[in-house]
Amino acid sequence: MTLTLATTQSSTTTCDALIVALMPKGKTGLELATHGITAAQSAKLLAALKALGATGRSGEVTKVTGITGIKAEVVVAVGVGDLRKKVNLDQIGAGLGNAIRALAGTKKVAIASPPEADLLRATALGAALGAYSFTAFKSDPTKAPAPVSSIVLLVPAPATAEQKAIVAEINVIAAAVNLSRDLVNTPPNALAPADLAAQAKHAVSALPVKVTIWDEKALKRDGCGGILAVGQGSANPPRLVKMEYAPRGATVKLHIVGKGITFDTGGISIKPAAGMDEMKGDMGGAAAIVGAMQAIATLGLNIKVTGWIPSAENMPSGTAQRPGDVITMFGGKTVEVLNTDAEGRLVLADALGMAALEKPDLIIDAATLTGAQRVALGSRLAGVMANDDESRALVCQAAELAGESMWPMPLPEDLRPSIDSATADIANIGDRFGGMLSAGIFLKEFIPEGQKWVHIDIAGPSFNDKGAYGYTPKGGTGSAVRTFVQVAKNLAAE
Numbered sequence: 001m002t003l004t005l006a007t008t009q010s011s012t013t014t015c016d017a018l019i020v021a022l023m024p025k026g027k028t029g030l031e032l033a034t035h036g037i038t039a040a041q042s043a044k045l046l047a048a049l050k051a052l053g054a055t056g057r058s059g060e061v062t063k064v065t066g067i068t069g070i071k072a073e074v075v076v077a078v079g080v081g082d083l084r085k086k087v088n089l090d091q092i093g094a095g096l097g098n099a100i101r102a103l104a105g106t107k108k109v110a111i112a113s114p115p116e117a118d119l120l121r122a123t124a125l126g127a128a129l130g131a132y133s134f135t136a137f138k139s140d141p142t143k144a145p146a147p148v149s150s151i152v153l154l155v156p157a158p159a160t161a162e163q164k165a166i167v168a169e170i171n172v173i174a175a176a177v178n179l180s181r182d183l184v185n186t187p188p189n190a191l192a193p194a195d196l197a198a199q200a201k202h203a204v205s206a207l208p209v210k211v212t213i214w215d216e217k218a219l220k221r222d223g224c225g226g227i228l229a230v231g232q233g234s235a236n237p238p239r240l241v242k243m244e245y246a247p248r249g250a251t252v253k254l255h256i257v258g259k260g261i262t263f264d265t266g267g268i269s270i271k272p273a274a275g276m277d278e279m280k281g282d283m284g285g286a287a288a289i290v291g292a293m294q295a296i297a298t299l300g301l302n303i304k305v306t307g308w309i310p311s312a313e314n315m316p317s318g319t320a321q322r323p324g325d326v327i328t329m330f331g332g333k334t335v336e337v338l339n340t341d342a343e344g345r346l347v348l349a350d351a352l353g354m355a356a357l358e359k360p361d362l363i364i365d366a367a368t369l370t371g372a373q374r375v376a377l378g379s380r381l382a383g384v385m386a387n388d389d390e391s392r393a394l395v396c397q398a399a400e401l402a403g404e405s406m407w408p409m410p411l412p413e414d415l416r417p418s419i420d421s422a423t424a425d426i427a428n429i430g431d432r433f434g435g436m437l438s439a440g441i442f443l444k445e446f447i448p449e450g451q452k453w454v455h456i457d458i459a460g461p462s463f464n465d466k467g468a469y470g471y472t473p474k475g476g477t478g479s480a481v482r483t484f485v486q487v488a489k490n491l492a493a494e
């Protein structure tokens with residue numbers, strides 16, 4: 001999908017469908033917030049919309065055909081609420097996402113876009129992220145309606161440099177989010193740890209990003225006991241991927257780490273059968289790293305960013321780790337594995353320890369870490385924990401600016417004794433109540449004193465098990481990509 005900018009009149013633009021914004025007016029009235037159509041065309045359009053029961057409510061999508069003088073065969077009115085009263089950028093994005101999804105099967109769509117930077121950005125982002133579907137594993141992909149392939153944003157006056165920059169950036173970000181969605185949606189038999197590593201390498205092959213891959217031998221040599229223990233039950237061996245983007249002159253160093261469990265059966269502490277297929281998405285954090293690294297390097301941000309992907313397949317077998325095993329992690333700490341289904345924290349601990357050796361200014365990890373995250377915050381809101389309040393606020397603010405839903409969460413010290421172990425230094429499970437937080441407390445053990453670190457639990461938001469809504473498709477959502485890119489933008493020197 002490509003987004004472009006143009007200044008042709010909305011009514012005379014050659015396209016399959018034209019999207020216009022619709023607002024409520026007074027109690028029952030309607031008003032178009034658009035440009036490039038005549039008063040007569042507008043009156044006809046409004047009459048048709050009225051007859052079809054459109055209200056202009058935020059997120060509403062109404063299709064109209066046959067408006068004389070408008071070249072597009074279909075005009076789609078997207079409800080945006082009353083913009084004179086309150087502008088909600090997230091709702092504008094969601095509305096555009098709904099419209100673009102409703103137009104799947106259509107090739108070229110024009111949007112009469114608002115020209116103001118923030119509104120244009122929300123419009124472009126919602127449209128670009130709505131144009132997605134995953135058909136790689138359909139024997140005949142032509143049977144499913146293809147997502148819109150070309151979107152033209154129409155602005156009333158010649159495009160400014162700022163508008164061009166916004167559209168260029170959204171193209172990059174949307175491609176990264178969609179790549180991340182593809183990785184999550186890819187079935188687990190097609191995406192073992194070695195495949196994930198190859199995909200990560202491929203995603204940045206044309207970019208100034210150095211990729212290093214640890215195979216099981218290298219992991220053993222370097223003492224990555226957590227990644228090895230989780231991976232030892234699978235015929236598909238584990239991997240660790242390091243992706244380094246270090247533009248000349250950049251001073252700030254950011255490390256980002258993503259959980260890459262390509263399938264989580266739970267291991268010997270096996271999960272129930274119902275819904276286990278969703279555990280193909282247990283590499284959502286890793287997928288966010290791949291997308292973010294691609295976007296950050298493509299945008300050429302002036303900041304050093306290193307991505308880490310610890311990856312394994314968590315399987316039960318004769319070689320799998322057992323509840324009760326004691327393993328030695330990177331850095332030498334020992335962990336008593338009381339539940340093999342708490343595997344994410346084991347692979348992350350090694351990668352966090354390796355990242356910390358390089359003393360970056362900030363480490364952020366994203367992980368589909370706990371079911372407790374969904375219990376606490378629901379399916380759409382990520383939990384953000386940290387060992388430093390300022391860094392946590394920085395990530396939450398970046399998320400808000402990028403349009404992702406994330407919420408600050410504490411790491412209460414009183415939970416620390418719950419991960420005490422009689423046999424090893426610590427155990428891999430703690431208090432079940434506040435399970436999202438005790439997982440964070442476990443990770444914190446692997447962060448050296450003075451190292452700033454933020455942990456994002458994306459168990460819910462990374463995978464949409466219900467129907468599509470707004471610009472969010474069913475399945476992989478690409479959660480955390482936009483936040484990572486926004487953090488990098490905020491920390492980068494101009």
Ligand code: BES
Binds near residue numbers: 266
């Ligand atoms: N990958 C799961 C967490 C998860 C659950 C992600 C549902 C997305 C949707 C994780 O590895 C896990 O199994 N966590 C356990 C931890 C428990 C054993 C302490 C959990 O949450 O039940």
Ligand code: MN
Binds near residue numbers: 266340341342343344
């Ligand atoms: Mn698990």
Ligand code: ZN
Binds near residue numbers: 282343368369
């Ligand atoms: Zn898991």
